[in-house]
Amino acid sequence: MLITISHTLSLMLGPGTVRSVQHVLLTPQSGPTQMVRQWSIDMPGMAGAASFIDGFGNRAHLVTQYRPEAQLTVSVKGIVDTIDRNGVIGRLPGEPPSAIYRRPSPLAKAAGAITSKFRSGPKEGQGRIALLHELMARVGEVIGGAQSQSQSAEGQAQAQSQGEVAKVGAPDFAHAFIGAARALEIPARYVTGYVAAHGDDASWHAWAEAWDDGLGWIAFDPALGYCPTDRHVRVATGLDGGAVPAIRGVPVIAAPLTDVSVAAQ
Numbered sequence: 001m002l003i004t005i006s007h008t009l010s011l012m013l014g015p016g017t018v019r020s021v022q023h024v025l026l027t028p029q030s031g032p033t034q035m036v037r038q039w040s041i042d043m044p045g046m047a048g049a050a051s052f053i054d055g056f057g058n059r060a061h062l063v064t065q066y067r068p069e070a071q072l073t074v075s076v077k078g079i080v081d082t083i084d085r086n087g088v089i090g091r092l093p094g095e096p097p098s099a100i101y102r103r104p105s106p107l108a109k110a111a112g113a114i115t116s117k118f119r120s121g122p123k124e125g126q127g128r129i130a131l132l133h134e135l136m137a138r139v140g141e142v143i144g145g146a147q148s149q150s151q152s153a154e155g156q157a158q159a160q161s162q163g164e165v166a167k168v169g170a171p172d173f174a175h176a177f178i179g180a181a182r183a184l185e186i187p188a189r190y191v192t193g194y195v196a197a198h199g200d201d202a203s204w205h206a207w208a209e210a211w212d213d214g215l216g217w218i219a220f221d222p223a224l225g226y227c228p229t230d231r232h233v234r235v236a237t238g239l240d241g242g243a244v245p246a247i248r249g250v251p252v253i254a255a256p257l258t259d260v261s262v263a264a265q
Helices: 099-102 112-120 126-160 171-185
Strands: 002-012 019-027 034-042 050-053 059-066 070-080 086-088 188-196 201-212 216-219 232-236 247-250
Touching: 002 086, 002 188, 002 201, 002 247, 019 034, 019 070, 019 232, 070 232, 112 126, 112 171, 126 171, 126 201, 126 216, 171 188, 201 232
Parallel strands: none
Antiparallel strands: 002 070, 019 059, 019 247, 034 070, 050 059, 086 216, 188 201, 188 232, 201 216
């Protein structure tokens, strides 16, 4: 399936910034489920950006702006040819061992309401794959239920002028799935990308991948309730959403204020 992507992001740098460096994770790579036909990122400094593969196997860019505007605009355009493999990504070259995705991370925490019914079930072979599908459905029930309650509470809070209630989005579903899988000692990771869930318009999205010793990485989209199809475009993976933001500002260290001179002996 050919998916055309047009994505614009805005980042506030603040007035008076002399130099800004951005770590950009917005470039998909060709692989078992997709072939990148065209891709471009338009932002100040992109022409001279450093490009590299990071520790998670993602294509990253370091982009520097000198005396930037207070608001930085990033425009992403591309065409990706996708293949439906029922969520199976497999083993990808150049990636870290799957075991590192068993480690806890700040945003992916296990919820007892999700994991309790799966602790005694089979976790190997076909049993693992069935468990992961049941886990995805359970996340949808628990987090989706919380979303409905939040929406009801939000309406009530607005009526009572008690402020806003946090909304539940795709990252919350992905983090809940990842935290639950890791609690069951199954490696799982966070995925950013695009999905054309409704029609042909692709939007920024997040889902998860879990490890199976036989099939490798398998993708699960608990926010939508099914394994990613040819409507999904993978961009980056990491321990959780905090590890792989689309754009992250890199601290810039100022030059020393004093000169160091060395006297010849």
